[in-house]
Amino acid sequence: MIEQEKNIETSSPITDVAALPKAYEPQAVEARWYRFWEEGDYFKPRPNPARKPFVISMPPPNVTGALHLGHAITSTIEDIMIRYHRMQGDETLWVPGEDHAGIATQTVVERLLAQEGTDRHHIGREAFVERVWQWVDQYKSRIQNQHRRLGASCDWSRERFTLDEGLSKAVREVFVRLYEEGLVYRGERIINWCPVCMSAISDLEVNHVNTPGKLTYVRYPLKALDGKAHGNEEYITVATTRPETILGDTAIAVNPHDPRFKDIVGRTAIVPVVNREIPIVGDEAVETGFGTGAVKVTPAHDPVDFEIGVRHDLPRVQVIGFDAKMTMDAGPYAGQDRYEARKNLVADLEKLGLIVKVEDYTVPLGRCQRSDTVIEPLISKQWFVKMTPLATPALNAVKYGQIKIVPERFNKTYFDWLENIHDWCISRQLWWGHRIPVWYCDACGQMTVSREDITTCPHCESSELRQDEDVLDTWFSSWLWPFSTLGWPDNTPDLQRYYPTAVMETGYDIIFFWVARMVMSGIHFMGNAPFSTIYLHGLVRDARGEKMSKSKGNVIDPLEVMDKFGTDALRFTLATSSTPGNDMKLIDERIIGNRNFANKIWNASRFVLMTTADIKGGVPAIEDLTPRTLADRWILNRFERLTKNATRLIEEFQFGEAGRQINDFFWSDYCDWYVEIAKVQMQGDEQARQSTAAILRAVLDQSLRLLHPFMPFVTEEVWQYLYQFSEPDKAAWPASALIVAPWPQYNEAFVDEEAEQHFSLVQQVITLIRDARNQMNVEPARRIPAIMSVGNHVSMFTEQTPLIEFLARTEKPQLHSALAQKPEQGMSLLAGAVEIYLPLAGLLDIGKELERLDKEIAQATQEAARLQGKLSNQNFVTRAKPDVVEKEREKLSAQEERITKLQARRAELASI
Numbered sequence: 001m002i003e004q005e006k007n008i009e010t011s012s013p014i015t016d017v018a019a020l021p022k023a024y025e026p027q028a029v030e031a032r033w034y035r036f037w038e039e040g041d042y043f044k045p046r047p048n049p050a051r052k053p054f055v056i057s058m059p060p061p062n063v064t065g066a067l068h069l070g071h072a073i074t075s076t077i078e079d080i081m082i083r084y085h086r087m088q089g090d091e092t093l094w095v096p097g098e099d100h101a102g103i104a105t106q107t108v109v110e111r112l113l114a115q116e117g118t119d120r121h122h123i124g125r126e127a128f129v130e131r132v133w134q135w136v137d138q139y140k141s142r143i144q145n146q147h148r149r150l151g152a153s154c155d156w157s158r159e160r161f162t163l164d165e166g167l168s169k170a171v172r173e174v175f176v177r178l179y180e181e182g183l184v185y186r187g188e189r190i191i192n193w194c195p196v197c198m199s200a201i202s203d204l205e206v207n208h209v210n211t212p213g214k215l216t217y218v219r220y221p222l223k224a225l226d227g228k229a230h231g232n233e234e235y236i237t238v239a240t241t242r243p244e245t246i247l248g249d250t251a252i253a254v255n256p257h258d259p260r261f262k263d264i265v266g267r268t269a270i271v272p273v274v275n276r277e278i279p280i281v282g283d284e285a286v287e288t289g290f291g292t293g294a295v296k297v298t299p300a301h302d303p304v305d306f307e308i309g310v311r312h313d314l315p316r317v318q319v320i321g322f323d324a325k326m327t328m329d330a331g332p333y334a335g336q337d338r339y340e341a342r343k344n345l346v347a348d349l350e351k352l353g354l355i356v357k358v359e360d361y362t363v364p365l366g367r368c369q370r371s372d373t374v375i376e377p378l379i380s381k382q383w384f385v386k387m388t389p390l391a392t393p394a395l396n397a398v399k400y401g402q403i404k405i406v407p408e409r410f411n412k413t414y415f416d417w418l419e420n421i422h423d424w425c426i427s428r429q430l431w432w433g434h435r436i437p438v439w440y441c442d443a444c445g446q447m448t449v450s451r452e453d454i455t456t457c458p459h460c461e462s463s464e465l466r467q468d469e470d471v472l473d474t475w476f477s478s479w480l481w482p483f484s485t486l487g488w489p490d491n492t493p494d495l496q497r498y499y500p501t502a503v504m505e506t507g508y509d510i511i512f513f514w515v516a517r518m519v520m521s522g523i524h525f526m527g528n529a530p531f532s533t534i535y536l537h538g539l540v541r542d543a544r545g546e547k548m549s550k551s552k553g554n555v556i557d558p559l560e561v562m563d564k565f566g567t568d569a570l571r572f573t574l575a576t577s578s579t580p581g582n583d584m585k586l587i588d589e590r591i592i593g594n595r596n597f598a599n600k601i602w603n604a605s606r607f608v609l610m611t612t613a614d615i616k617g618g619v620p621a622i623e624d625l626t627p628r629t630l631a632d633r634w635i636l637n638r639f640e641r642l643t644k645n646a647t648r649l650i651e652e653f654q655f656g657e658a659g660r661q662i663n664d665f666f667w668s669d670y671c672d673w674y675v676e677i678a679k680v681q682m683q684g685d686e687q688a689r690q691s692t693a694a695i696l697r698a699v700l701d702q703s704l705r706l707l708h709p710f711m712p713f714v715t716e717e718v719w720q721y722l723y724q725f726s727e728p729d730k731a732a733w734p735a736s737a738l739i740v741a742p743w744p745q746y747n748e749a750f751v752d753e754e755a756e757q758h759f760s761l762v763q764q765v766i767t768l769i770r771d772a773r774n775q776m777n778v779e780p781a782r783r784i785p786a787i788m789s790v791g792n793h794v795s796m797f798t799e800q801t802p803l804i805e806f807l808a809r810t811e812k813p814q815l816h817s818a819l820a821q822k823p824e825q826g827m828s829l830l831a832g833a834v835e836i837y838l839p840l841a842g843l844l845d846i847g848k849e850l851e852r853l854d855k856e857i858a859q860a861t862q863e864a865a866r867l868q869g870k871l872s873n874q875n876f877v878t879r880a881k882p883d884v885v886e887k888e889r890e891k892l893s894a895q896e897e898r899i900t901k902l903q904a905r906r907a908e909l910a911s912i
Contacts, residue, residue: 001409002399003486004736005089005646009124009755014721016862017606017609017610017613017721017725018610018613020606020608020609022719023599023603024566024598024599024601024602024603024714024717025107026562026565026566026567026568026569026598026713026714027566029713029717030149030151030566030567030650030713032897033350033712033713033716033717034151034713034736036891037737037739038148038156040736040737042086042151042153042649042737042739042740043154043155043217043740043765044093044155044366045091045092045093045155045498046086046091046092046740047091047339048091050818051089051090051091052911053090053091053092053093053497053498054081054082054085054090054091054092054093054262054500054502055092055094055095055096055498055500055501056078056094056498056502056504057095057482057485057501057503057504057531058074058078058094058095058096058097058152058154058161058483059074059076059096059504059505059506059514060098060099060162060478061098061099061143062087062098062099062101062163062747063098063099063101063105063136063139063140063143063161064101064102064108064139065104065108065148066142066143066557066559067143067146067147067150067558068557068558069149069540069556069558069574069586069676070148070269070539071382071558072518072540072558072570072574073504073537073540073574073578073584074506074507074537074653075147075150075151075152075656076150076570076573076575077143077505077535077537077574078094078503078712078880079094079150079151079152079153079571079709079712080153080650080655080709081503081505081585081650081709082094082153082577082709083153083708083709083712083739084709084739084743085483085870086153086652086739087705087709087740087741087742087743088742088743089376089710089742093155093498094152094153094154094155095154095155095159095160095485095486096144096147096154096156096158096159096160096161096899097159097161097162097473097481097485098140098143098144098161098162099161099477099478100136100161100432100433100474100477101162101474102371102428102430102432102433102471102474103197103199103201103205103428103430103432103474103866104370104474105132105135105136105432106120106132106430106431106432106433107197107370107371108129108135109128109132109135110434111586112135113128113131116344117575118240120431125431128431129431129433131171131430132175132432135138136782139522144156144159144696146558146559149559149562149567150558150562150567150571151567151571151712152585153712153739158485158494160484160485162474162477162478162481163433163434163477163528164841166487167414167480167484167485168434169489170471170477170480170483171434171439171476171477171484172434172451173489174476174480174521174525175436175437175449175472176437176449176450176451176478177278177456177525177537178385179449180449181612182383182386183382183386183389184384184385184386184426185210185382185383185384185386186381186382187378187381187384188377188379188381188382188385188576189306189379189380189382189384189423189425190301190302190303190306190378191298191377191379191380191382191425191600192205192206192366192375192377192425193300193322193375193376193377193378193380194368194370194371194373194375195322195324195371195375195376196368196370196371196373197371197373197430198322198429199430200380200425200427200428200429200502201368201370201428201773202374202381202425202473202474202513203512203513204368204369204475204512204513205368205369205370206366206368206369207367207368207369207373207566207614208364208365208366208367209364209365209366209367210362210363210364210365211362211364211365212360212362212363213241213359213360213362213365214241214358214359214360215239215241215291215358215359215361215363216239216240216241216355216358217237217239217291217292217355217356217357217358217359217431218237218238218239218240218272218349218354218355218356219235219237219239219248219272219353219354219356220235220236220237220238220252220269220270220271220272220296220354221233221234221265221270221272222234222235222236222264222269222270223234223267223268223269223270223277225267231752233276234282235290236252236264236269236294236455237292237294237356237385238252238291238292238294238296239290239291239292239295239296240291241361241363241774242294242301242342243342243345243346243349244319244320244328244333244339244341244342244345245296245298245301245302245319245320245327245329246271246272246273246296246298246345247271247273247274247316247317247319247326247329247330247331247333247341247345248279248298248300248301248317248318248319248320248329248330249271249276249296249297249298249312249316250276250278250297250298250309250316251278251279251281251296251297251298251308251309251312252269252278252279252280252281252294252295252296252297253280253281253282253285253286253294253295253297253308254280254282254283254286254294255282255283255284255286255287255288255293255294256282256283256284256294257284257288258286258288258293258526260293261280261282261293261294264280265282266280267280268280271440272352272354273331273332273345273348273349273352274331277318277896278297278508279312279314280294280664280822281297281308281309281312281314282670283311283312285304285307285308293319297309297314297470297622298317299314299315299316299317299379300316300318300319300335300378300379301318301319301378301379302377303319303352306379308468309906310706311671316331316379317329318340318379319551320378321378322380323336324337324338324373324376325338326338326341330365337383340375340495346358349904350773352710356714356828357802358846371725374447374579379392382425382426382427382470383425383426383427383438383470384423384424384425384473385423385424385427387422387423387424387427387520388422389423390520390521390523390524391418391419391421391516391593392418393519393520393523394418394470394516394519394520394523395418395419396530397519397523398414398415398519398561399415400819401591401609402528402529402532403529403532403533403534404532404533404534404842405533405534405536406534406535406580406581406653407535407580407581408535408895409581410508410511410536410581411532413508413512414513414515414516415509417511417512417516418516424517425473425474426472426476427468427471427472427473428470428472428473428474429469429470430470431471431504432472433472433473433474434472434476434477435467435468435470435471435472436467436468436471436472437449437450437451437467437468438898439454439457439465439466439467439468439470440452440465440466440467440468441457441459441462441464442464442465442466443459443461443462443463443464444457444460444462445455445456445458446459446460447666448465451467453467453593455544468840470728472491474758475514478514478518479514479517479518479520479521480521480525481518482499482500482501482504482518482522482530482531483495483522483525483526483530486499487854488496488525488526495530495628496567499530500522500526500527500528500530500531500804501530501531502531502533503531503532503534503535504518504531504533504534504535505535505536505537506532506534506535506536507537507538507539507579508537508538509539509892510537511534512537515534518530518531519796524731531694533653535580535653536580536581537578537580537581538578538579538581538582538583538584539583539584540574540584540586541583541584541585541586542554542556542585543574543585543586543588545583545585545586545589556586557736558570565591565592565594565595566595566598566713566714567713567774568594568598568711568712568713568714569591569592569594569595569596569598570591570596570709571710571711571712572594572597572659572663572710572711573591573594573610574586574654575591575655575656575659576659576660576663576710577590577656578655578656578688579654579656579657580653580654587903592709597603597663597733598711598714600666600667600671601666601704601707601711601715602718603712604622604666604670604671604700604712605700605704605718605721607675608675608696608697608700609721609722609725609726610681611678611682611693611696612693612696612697612726613725615689615693617690617693617694617699617726618697618723618726618727619697619701619722619723619726619727620694620697620698621698622636622639622698622699622701622702622744622747622750623747625694625695625698626691627691627695627750628687628688628691629681629799629897630755630759630762630796630800631673631674631677631681631756631759631803632691632692632695633750633752633755633759634674634752634755634756634758634759635669635670635673635674635695635699636695636699636750636752637750637751637752637753637755637756638665638669638756639669639699639702639703639750640746640747640748640750640751641667641751642661642662642665643702643744643745643746643747644746645661646658646661646662646706647743647744647746649661650709654769655710656751659710659713662703662706662707663708664701664709665703670699670700670703673698673763674695674699675696676697676806676807677783677803677807678692679805679806680802680803686796691716693729693777697722697726700718700722701719701722701910702744704718704719704722704738705719705738705741705742705743705744706743706744708739708741710736712738712739712770713776715738716737716738716739719737719738719741720737720738730860735768746849758793761793761831761832761834762797762800762803762804762833762873764832765788765804765808765831765834765836766803766804766807766808768829768830768831768836768878769784769786769808769810769829769836769838770807770808772827772829772843773808773809773837773843776827776840776843777849778809778843782809783809783810783811784809784810784811784837784838785810785811785814785838785839786804786807786810786811786813786814786837786838787813787816787819787823787826787837787838787839788813788814788815788816788834788835788836788837789816789817789818789835790815790816790817791817791818792833792836793834794815794816794817797813797815797834799816801813801900803816814850816900819835819837822835822837823837823839826838826839827843840847840909846909849909850896850906850909850910853902853905853906853909854906856902857899857902857903859897860895860899860902861899863895864892864895864899867888867891867892867895868892871888871892872887
């Protein structure tokens with residue numbers, strides 16, 4: 001046992017089993033057990049050289065606020081895997097951490113400054129960064145504590161932050177290496193520009209929103225072949241959703257295979273209003289089905305046009321500035337807002353007779369995720385990473401089986417993105433983040449890329465140096481996460497032991513931007529893939545299947561759910577409501593149901609502890625049990641089948657189905673059947689009591705182990721009490737805590753097909769009789785006669801008659817191998833080949849039942865008369881709304897049908 005465990009309180013000071021609370025109280029349990037686990041070092045990997053370590057790198061949440069349900073499902077699924085492998089004896093490590101979240105965090109702090117009447121430019125870069133650090137320190141600890149609330153059993157001693165000293169060293173090393181390899185370069189390309197954030201932003205930070213817009217068809221005059229003006233001017237028509245960019249056109253492109261334009265390629269067109277002469281070029285990137293088949297080419301304002309411009313050596317004219325206003329190159333529209341210029345330009349084109357038509361058109365507008373401003377594709381000098389050399393090995397890692405994606409259907413998504421990858425713009429015009437490690441010398445004009453800060457120019461020894469003002473994209477630090485968190489670029493013991501990790505679990509929505517990039521960096525810098533499995537979960541939606549958002553008011557705070565229903569209820573709901581890669585609906589009824597399940601675990605365990613309190617023998621190992629009855633054999637058989645299935649399902653990442661099967665077993669097989677049967681068996685002799693108590697305890701113990709990864713708090717609380725009251729000598733316990741108790745091992749010796757079949761037949765008989773009792777409204781305490789024809793199962797059913805009597809509330813059943821004549825005036829039931837007859841006279845007090853039926857008939861007749869009178873009133877029929885009248889007619893019809901059934905039932909009983 002670890003030394004620190006000795007002085008940690010493991011349970012409430014209850015020494016008498018009768019003093020156990022009658023209901024499970026999560027608030028009294030959860031913080032205590034988490035503190036016990038953390039302070040006892042249970043979350044740290046326990047060395048086991050015989051087994052391969054199982055390692056997960058936690059997807060680092062942004063330090064921009066509270067955790068949401070997306071984090072809750074991530075934490076739950078990863079903790080299930082971690083706790084399962086820890087119980088399997090694996091050397092298990094879960095590395096936690098947080099992401100500095102570049103633009104998101106800077107935006108939040110800038111809002112705070114605005115509320116104070118200042119801004120970052122006023123206070124300066126150094127003071128602003130210090131202010132952000134203050135904010136981050138506060139929210140980092142908040143996020144860590146929220147993960148603790150969720151029960152995340154990660155090793156907090158290894159917690160990392162994407163801007164801490166070690167990760168900063170890794171980021172610089174990667175930038176410099178890639179630069180030295182020719183894979184990082186600085187150049188002018190089209191990027192996503194947010195005019196509010198005043199920064200380039202990644203594709204991930206752009207939300208594409210289908211927005212109603214206009215497709216405007218504009219005529220461009222063609223220059224006469226001889227260069228002279230003629231009376232009949234020629235035109236070429238193009239269609240555009242962004243008329244303001246016409247001012248920056250430097251060509252018109254057509255598909256060279258389009259027969260409509262075979263004679264026009266090479267001619268010159270005139271840009272309206274600004275009268276710029278531009279060539280008509282042939283380019284296969286043009287889709288012949290869009291618009292007129294001819295497209296305007298604006299290399300400074302569209303990524304596709306930029307590539308066409310490169311291929312045809314076209315000039316780049318930027319007419320929209322970084323402030324979203326028109327530049328001097330926009331001619332008469334200079335200084336206007338982009339949308340004001342659009343409106344004015346279309347009006348001027350209309351006056352010139354150059355508008356052919358305007359159609360309604362849905363435009364997929366890109367909007368900044370932070371500011372919700374429409375982004376502008378603009379040419380900017382930025383830093384980029386060449387991605388194709390990195391993408392090919394990452395593509396092959398999945399294609400040839402080094403990495404498995406769960407579910408497999410996301411292979412295509414992964415392949416498509418990598419096969420069509422573009423260079424990655426990694427620079428951001430921000431102050432918060434990893435500063436780009438590049439210095440410019442004003443004396444000699446040289447640029448220096450360095451792993452360490454420099455104060456003098458290595459080229460001319462001048463001190464007139466300026467570090468690049470920009471910072472790196474947030475993803476540039478997080479793509480190194482699986483190995484930078486383990487100490488890279490230093491060759492640390494953690495890196496040697498725990499890389500590569502085992503599973504990368506995250507949402508399917510960031511498979512491109514984070515997961516694929518981690519695979520690239522892991523292979524490139526470490527020589528092998530960073531994990532062997534990628535598990536992708538879906539999004540958590542509301543009960544109607546809608547995405548949660550603050551604007552819709554349907555956001556659910558996981559902390560509020562845990563406060564109300566307990567953490568185990570939320571975790572079990574998230575785990576069992578989802579399947580790999582599919583979105584899930586979070587429904588209140590499911591959370592309530594799983595809170596009830598936690599109570600069921602508590603109540604059943606409390607019953608077992610109280611019922612077996614006077615019986616010595618502790619909690620036996622399940623393989624040491626000796627089943628004596630059919631029910632004993634059946635429950636052990638059911639448990640072993642469950643163990644095999646649950647273990648297989650968890651290994652196959654089918655956590656939801658594993659949880660559902662464990663729930664079904666514990667609630668139905670163990671609680672509703674075996675615990676009830678135990679009440680009968682515990683009335684037997686001492687041997688029967690000892691045997692039943694042993695099975696009750698052993699199956700409870702093993703069930704708690706299966707449940708622990710899903711519901712860690714209630715199971716640890718119950719497990720500790722189980723051993724405390726059954727095995728007071730703590731030295732004899734199999735483990736110091738359930739969190740490190742061995743996972744159940746499948747024992748084929750207890751698989752018993754005969755017990756499965758025979759007890760299933762007994763269950764059917766009991767269930768049918770119970771249903772008949774309910775149908776006939778038999779008082780719960782009344783015992784009823786039962787006659788059964790059981791074929792060659794007389795011996796088996798004879799042994800089970802005490803259970804049938806107790807669970808179905810019957811008199812001692814009359815058993816026959818066959819019946820020469822079926823009893824008259826009895827209810828007939830069939831369970832497989834077993835025939836059951838329940839004499840009606842024995843099912844109920846006929847006199848009382850006739851009396852009850854008479855009262856119901858009288859009440860129904862009175863209600864029918866009232867409805868009939870209402871419908872006979874012409875004032876009501878003519879003045880009331882038709883649907884109201886129709887409802888009253890439906891009520892009358894229902895009452896008449898009820899009267900008919902009640903009278904038939906009365907006649908049946910009266911004839912007995």
